Amino acid sequence: MKVFAAALALAQADVVQDRVDIILGHLDRLADATLTAGDAKDDRYVAKIQSWAARIVAANGGRGDECDAEVSEAEDVNVFSEDDFCKLNSQINSALSSAARRWACDGRGNVARQAVRRLKKVKNQYARRYCA
Numbered sequence: 001m002k003v004f005a006a007a008l009a010l011a012q013a014d015v016v017q018d019r020v021d022i023i024l025g026h027l028d029r030l031a032d033a034t035l036t037a038g039d040a041k042d043d044r045y046v047a048k049i050q051s052w053a054a055r056i057v058a059a060n061g062g063r064g065d066e067c068d069a070e071v072s073e074a075e076d077v078n079v080f081s082e083d084d085f086c087k088l089n090s091q092i093n094s095a096l097s098s099a100a101r102r103w104a105c106d107g108r109g110n111v112a113r114q115a116v117r118r119l120k121k122v123k124n125q126y127a128r129r130y131c132a
Contacts, residue, residue, distance in 0.1 A: 016060045016103045020053045023095045026080045026088060034085050034130055041129065048122045052096060052115050059104035059111040067105040067112070086131035093123035 027049055035042035080095075081087040100115035 016057055016099070019095075019099055020057055023092055023099070024050065024053055026095075027092055030085055030088050030092065041125070045122060045126055049092065049096070049119070052100075052119055052122075055107070055111060056096065056100050056104045056115060059100075059107040061106040063105070066102050086127065089123055089126045089131070093119050 097116045100112040104111040
């Protein structure tokens with residue numbers, strides 16, 4: 001019975017990592033299409049999103065199960081735009097914010113709230129530069 005519980009916990013932990021990997025794949029697509037390699041602001045944008053994605057995974061504590069918070073996912077959390085990169089930026093933000101509310105249970109302070117607030121600032125950073 002303990003082996004089954006351990007296997008189930010490991011499989012559920014992969015759900016968090018799999019979801020974050022999908023989101024980061026879309027971030028890579030956004031970066032390849034619109035961002036300039038070597039530009040300090042563009043590099044900082046990518047680094048901040050990758051950093052928050054890592055914090056969300058770490059704040060799950062390897063459990064894989066969801067927090068107690070009620071999360072209502074919008075349609076744009078699961079569908080990513082193919083050609084509108086301003087919309088894709090917003091969708092990446094929404095997906096990471098949803099993942100934070102859903103899985104970031106542990107950590108110092110309210111990690112989900114911190115992630116949502118800081119990711120909004122990162123989204124606006126991109127929007128000011130490329131969506132005006």
